Amino acid sequence: MQIELVTKEDLQLFRQQLLGDLKLLMNTSEPKASEWLKSAEVRKFLKISAGTLQNLRIAGVLKPVKIGGLLYYRSRDIEDLLNKKA
Incomplete structure (x- = not known):
């Protein structure tokens, strides 16, 4: 079994890379x-x-999905409805 040591410099470099990725x-x-x-x-x-x-x-213009008693509508369907009326 090979043991690898992690130095403070390694941790500092990892921290900088991680912060850079998070900012991005x-x-x-x-x-x-x-x-x-x-x-x-x-x-x-x-x-x-x-x-x-x-x-x-009821007219079938918007078709919701019922999850846990709540109705959800796909945002794309709403956009399509608005584009048809324009």
């Missing part, structure tokens, strides 16, 4: 929008009432 990750351009939105977020974004959102669901 944190300085990414813009934060990505969430892929899934809750009903309240969709209503606020589209500026519609709960009834209107329900009508969109």
